[in-house]
Amino acid sequence: MxxxxxxxxxENLDFYNGVQWQGYARRRERRLTFNYVKVxxxxxxxxxxxGLNFVMEPLDGSPEAKEGASRAEQIIxxxxxxxxxxxxxxxxELDAAVLGDGCFKVTWDAQERRIQVTSPDVQGLFVWWLxxxxxxxxxxASRYRxxxxxxxxxxxxxxxxxxxxxxxxxxxxxxxxxDNELWEQRANPYGFIPFVIYxxxxxxxxxxxxSDIPPLIESARELNRALSQLSLILELSGNPIAVLENxxxxxxxxxxxxxxxxxxxxxxxxxxxxxxGGGIKLHVDYIDLLYRALHDLSxxxxxxxxxxxxxxxxxxxxxxxxxxxxxxxxxxxxxxAAYKRRNEMILKIWEQMTGxxxxxxxxxxxxxxxxxxxxxxxxRDEEILVASGIHSRRRAMENLGVQDPExxxxxxxxxxxxxxxxxxxxxxxx
Numbered sequence: 001m002x003x004x005x006x007x008x009x010x011e012n013l014d015f016y017n018g019v020q021w022q023g024y025a026r027r028r029e030r031r032l033t034f035n036y037v038k039v040x041x042x043x044x045x046x047x048x049x050x051g052l053n054f055v056m057e058p059l060d061g062s063p064e065a066k067e068g069a070s071r072a073e074q075i076i077x078x079x080x081x082x083x084x085x086x087x088x089x090x091x092x093e094l095d096a097a098v099l100g101d102g103c104f105k106v107t108w109d110a111q112e113r114r115i116q117v118t119s120p121d122v123q124g125l126f127v128w129w130l131x132x133x134x135x136x137x138x139x140x141a142s143r144y145r146x147x148x149x150x151x152x153x154x155x156x157x158x159x160x161x162x163x164x165x166x167x168x169x170x171x172x173x174x175x176x177x178x179d180n181e182l183w184e185q186r187a188n189p190y191g192f193i194p195f196v197i198y199x200x201x202x203x204x205x206x207x208x209x210x211s212d213i214p215p216l217i218e219s220a221r222e223l224n225r226a227l228s229q230l231s232l233i234l235e236l237s238g239n240p241i242a243v244l245e246n247x248x249x250x251x252x253x254x255x256x257x258x259x260x261x262x263x264x265x266x267x268x269x270x271x272x273x274x275x276x277g278g279g280i281k282l283h284v285d286y287i288d289l290l291y292r293a294l295h296d297l298s299x300x301x302x303x304x305x306x307x308x309x310x311x312x313x314x315x316x317x318x319x320x321x322x323x324x325x326x327x328x329x330x331x332x333x334x335x336x337a338a339y340k341r342r343n344e345m346i347l348k349i350w351e352q353m354t355g356x357x358x359x360x361x362x363x364x365x366x367x368x369x370x371x372x373x374x375x376x377x378x379x380r381d382e383e384i385l386v387a388s389g390i391h392s393r394r395r396a397m398e399n400l401g402v403q404d405p406e407x408x409x410x411x412x413x414x415x416x417x418x419x420x421x422x423x424x425x426x427x428x429x430x
Contacts, residue, residue, distance in 0.1 A: 075358075106349060
């Protein structure tokens with residue numbers, strides 16, 4: 001199934017890892033690889049994932065709803081810490097940018113009594129959806145391999161080689177296959193498919209996404225070829241070629257300082273200058289053109305790499321980085337829905353396995369600013385919004401990147417009460 005999709009996955013992954021030349025190298029052919037594609041993808045992922053946070057908000061103003069939302073937020077933060085999701089999210093973002101799709105799997109670990117969040121390899125995922133509605137997934141199959149020791153430890157299976165495992169999930173049933181043999185079949189303990197599969201960037205009317213690599217392939221290959229050619233020219237220029245004219249036979253012609261050549265009458269000897277006529281500048285200009293094309297196609301201007309020679313700031317800097325901002329915004333639209341769905345799965349599984357209820361609440365994903373911000377100015381803006389009643393203190397702390405606004409606000413209240421208790425009586429009477 002999906003042979004074309006899996007083939008594209010492998011090609012994109014190889015290109016990201018530096019396998020960028022086509023065919024086999026000819027004898028003495030120089031092939032330099034400058035892996036700008038990997039740098040671009042890593043850079044955009046760093047901008048995208050900066051300042052990621054979330055809060056749980058109650059759907060009504062009742063004290064029970066507020067307490068349930070606060071408890072749900074604590075549970076999700078606990079799951080984040082136990083599964084090191086900050087690192088997992090960044091690794092999954094790189095996978096999505098390279099392959100074109102990302103995935104999370106949320107399950108219950110019965111041995112450790114906790115929620116487990118993993119990121120399966122999308123190269124082993126197969127999805128069935130209903131008709132032309134790609135948002136209604138009714139079956140997911142996950143294929144992976146286990147070593148002989150792992151298969152024996154998990155399932156008590158004695159194998160002399162690797163075991164191919166296939167998990168088949170629907171909202172009602174779960175099947176486990178080992179080497180094309182049905183090993184286990186039972187009801188789905190969760191009542192939903194515990195996978196969050198999302199595209200890197202969505203193609204209209206298609207389920208699977210697109211990678212960041214295809215638009216850069218041609219420019220990257222041509223840049224490698226041009227730089228390899230220029231490198232060869234410079235090497236030959238540093239080791240000049242001796243040209244002899246009107247000579248039928250030559251021996252012991254050495255190109256070195258102080259060398260003396262004996263030539264017959266009407267013969268001519270000289271060193272070939274490959275850099276004469278300004279030809280080297282044509283190569284450099286062409287490489288600069290390719291370099292600029294790579295930045296345009298990747299939507300990551302040179303300024304994003306810290307090259308701000310013009311000293312841009314404020315609106316001018318934002319306009320310079322506008323392509324990158326738009327690309328990050330498009331990706332964050334997709335990631336927001338995926339992270340919300342993952343948080344919902346975490347809370348549902350926790351309720352099923354522990355019996356604890358959180359009440360009506362919803363997750364809100366908070367993204368950090370892409371560009372450097374003036375923290376002092378942002379604090380003053382939030383102070384004005386709080387004083388005018390537009391923002392609550394909690395919302396202000398969330399926008400300023402405070403991880404746990406409720407705990408921070410509680411500590412502020414404690415400090416305020418302590419200050420009032422230490423205030424002299426004369427000041428209190430005044």
